Amino acid sequence: MTDTTKDLPMALTLNVVTTSTRPGRKGPVIAEWFAGFAREHGGFEVVAVDLKEVGLPLFDEPEHPARQQYQHDHTKRWAALTDKADAFVFVLPEYNYNPPPSFFNAVDYLSREWNYKPVGFASYGGVSGxxxxxxxxxxxxxxxxxxxxxxxxxxxxxxxYIGEKGFEPQEFHLSSSKAMLDELLKWAGALKSLRP
Ligand SMILES: Cc1cc2nc3c(=O)[nH]c(=O)nc-3n(C[C@H](O)[C@H](O)[C@H](O)COP(=O)(O)O)c2cc1C
Incomplete structure (x- = not known):
């Protein structure tokens, strides 16, 4: 029997990362919808990642992350999860015109695991979105x-846009999400060749 799978390219992995961690957060509602939309898009293998579940404390590694001499299991788990991804979408709220501290903390934990990978954002907020x-x-x-x-x-x-069944997207949410995923796919394929 012929193996029809062996010539297929490996699917690119997209991590959809929920960044807010506070009790009562709304981020998972947007993230759940976006991860489903990304799966339907079909370009990526989609992995839903929730920083609350990842559970990183405030940065506590003694070495610079570029050395990858991680001391803590929480860092090793986070590094492995991030390393496997070819692209990211951060589901990002706005706190005082900035990302939440959990986002900065999680990014700072690592270095090489982010290199040469494209990043998109699914942001939400008041008038600024x-x-x-x-x-x-x-x-x-x-x-x-x-x-x-x-x-x-x-x-x-x-x-x-949040109803009983979760996020209820309008046409412009769908078109901008699709445009982001199409572009991420191009960048993810191209940047892969720059990584070891
Ligand atoms: C500390 C804090 C600061 C905020 N600052 C902003 C802001 O600058 N702009 C905005 O649109 N919404 C702001 N908000 C409202 C958030 O958009 C809203 O609370 C949202 O639900 C936050 O995302 P989360 O529920 O996933 O944490 C702020 C909320 C918090 C808790």
Whole structure:
């Protein structure tokens, strides 16, 4: 029998990362919808990651992350989860015009695991839809040599779109999410060749 799977390219992995961790957070509602939409898109193997479950304390590694001499199991688990991904979408709220501290903390824990990988954002908030937080997150991502792409999902006045069944997207949420995933797929394929 012919093995029809052996010539197929390996699926690229997209980690959809819920970044808010506070009790009563709304992030999982957006994240659950986005992860489902990304699975339907079909370009990626989608892994849902929740920073609350990852459970990182405030950064507590003695060595610079680029050395990858991780002392703690929580860091080793986080590094393995991140290392396996080819692309990321951070589900990002806006706290005081910035990303939440859990986002900065989780990114700072690692270094090489982010290198040469594209990053998109599914942000949400009031009138801004979280776009100020997204812009504030980009310098950090470029410092760890990740590529934040311009296409994004921004959900303005997001509570209007949360109903009994979760996030209820409008047409413009669907089109911007699709545009982001299409671009992430291009970048993820191209950047893979830059990694060891
Ligand atoms: C500390 C804090 C600061 C906030 N600052 C902003 C802000 O700058 N812009 C905004 O649109 N919403 C802001 N909000 C409201 C959030 O958009 C809203 O609480 C949202 O649910 C936060 O995401 P989360 O529920 O996943 O934590 C803030 C909320 C908190 C808790």
């Amino acid at each position: 979280g776009i100020r937080a997204v812009q504030a997150a980009k310098p950090l991502m470029t410092t760890v040599k990740a590529m934040p792409i311009p296409e994004s999902l921004a959900v303005q006045t997001f509570t209007r």
